[in-house]
Amino acid sequence: MKDQLNFCDSYFQYNRLKTDPVNVGNVIIGGDNPVIIQSMTTTNTLDTLATVEQGIKISEAGGELVRITTQGRREATNLEFIKKGLMERNCTVPLVADVHFNPAAAEIAATLIEKVRINPGNFTGGAKKFKEVVAGSEKDQEGLRQIREKLVPFLRLCQKHGTAIRIGTNHGSLSDRMMSKFGDTPEGMVESCMEYLRICKEEDFKNIVLSIKSSNTRVMVHTVRLLVAAMKREDMRYPLHLGVTEAGSGEDGRLKSAVGIGALLSDGIGDTIRVSLTEPPENEIPVAAMLVEHYGKRAGHVPVPPVETDFYSPFKYQKRSTHQVVNVGGEMPAAVVVDVRGKPIISEGMETPEIVICDHDQLSGLPESWADVIKVVPAESYEDSSSVVYPLFEVDENWISQEGALFLECRNSDLTAGMKELLKEKKNVVILLESDHPNNTADRRAFFLTMQNEGLTHPVIVSQTYDECTDEDFQLKSAADSGLLFLDGYGDGIALTGFLQSVPIMVSTGFGILQASRVRFSKTEYISCPGCGRTLFDLQSTTAKVRLQTGHLKGLKIAVMGCIVNGIGEMADADYGYVGAGPGHISLFRNRELVRKNIPESAAVEELVQLIKNNGDWHDPVD
Known part of the structure; x- marks a missing residue:
């Protein structure tokens, strides 16, 4: 090995x-x-x-x-x-x-x-x-x-x-x-x-x-x-x-591409790239250019101090073993954490995170729908008054004497011999892993490997703050930086903060990265090809129709494929497949099995919805 x-x-x-x-x-x-x-x-x-x-x-x-x-x-x-x-x-x-x-x-x-x-x-x-x-x-x-x-x-x-x-x-x-x-x-x-x-x-x-x-x-x-x-x-x-084939469109396609391509570019692999989006092909170029530029800036950085790699599994997924603290780690799904300090909170139409970091005076202003969300406040303003509120410490604060569970901001450089001993003594700690290293992915990988080498099983949330950048750059950079970790089984949650980003953008990006990294499926995943001269229908408008009809479904994978060249194989993971069978005709698949053949394109989306209903995977959208 x-x-x-x-x-x-x-x-x-x-x-x-x-x-x-x-x-x-x-x-x-x-x-x-x-x-x-x-x-x-x-x-x-x-x-x-x-x-x-x-x-x-x-x-x-x-x-x-x-x-x-x-x-x-x-x-x-x-x-x-x-x-x-x-x-x-x-x-x-x-x-x-x-x-x-x-x-x-x-x-x-x-x-x-x-x-x-x-x-x-x-x-x-x-x-x-x-x-x-x-x-x-x-x-x-x-x-x-x-x-x-x-x-x-x-x-x-x-x-x-x-x-x-x-x-x-x-x-x-x-x-x-x-x-x-x-x-x-x-x-x-x-x-x-x-x-x-x-x-x-x-x-x-x-x-x-x-x-x-x-x-x-x-x-x-x-x-x-x-x-x-x-x-x-x-x-x-x-x-x-x-390239990630059939990545899809919009935010989902960009996050999926950044996770896959970024994980390889991060280790210096890749001489040419293509971001495959179900959009006009020129839209792919700025996404690819941003990824290339992002990793080009890492050349010549100060190396991360190396650690033993016996526990590293680069050729197959192997989740790091952790124990549960509060609602993080163990067998719990990877958590989405949002830091709302200094930000207006808009919850309407937004997915609900598992954990919110806020100032103490924001507690009373959080949305009612977040009543059961774990709240984390800075230790200096923490009051032991609620079972869903926990203190957030920095490593130089007196966290070891705190009774009960706590959250701890930590960097790889903080993991000294003394720190390891303190963690062995105190188990009910959730670590918020931050990095200010130019190669933050490698820095965090070293942290996780050190934790494994020391037998430390504390749950770790991958945390990163991004300075002034657009929403798209925020999403691409965060997906590229953290994707490798989740693909390799590291991380019990994700906490992303953007200086200019709204709370809904930070939350949706967190959920999107976890889905693109295949550690948590919280919405319908669309496996849709970008189209080419073989495509037998208008992929962009058809994919939009399929999304409109099925986007409210949770956890399903639906493939929209222009032709049969890679169709059946590339949709191996899909629950349902919508595949071009000939000019103006579509075939429908369920779990790679052909169930309807040569349906007129005009009726195919409705037939797909009926197929999903017939197999018990449908529920009506909630108003």
């Missing part, structure tokens, strides 16, 4: 993972070059003008690569005219053909544009037949031979034309061979990628970028780490493209 942990240079200092540079037209991915931002057109690839216009919008927004879906030979051939149209408009952004199921289309594209994306799960063998393939059997060996027969000529063609490729493995499209041998697992995703890489290495083909994606942030992060560790064992240094 120790050598496998070497998926990044350091757990305690930000360093970019060393990769070999790959030229894609006038852009270089990997090496010492900045992280490249990209997006994908949603237009019909045969509509040259519309695709050119959208490519220009992406480029003008700051996109440095533009990917275009390339279903077949006609679409591949038309890439030449799209490229020409862009050049005529003085747009030199490199193009990437996105190919599924059609090696012939990939070969045409390789002669016309700078890069081709192929998916190991779809490149050979056609559509999934969901047949069992025994590992090592003749059928298994034949599958590998088919890959070699299709891949080697393609690599030689790319070598001849100076074309780069992306080997892009998706959670939703593993081949029958991989599914039979590994199941729907990170190990299967990694091996799917590695067997292609081994052939590339044998052919001495080096112009490769890798991606390994999922709509499940936990799967996505742990799988990319596994891939990096596998490459290191086989002496490979290919650059990596990061």
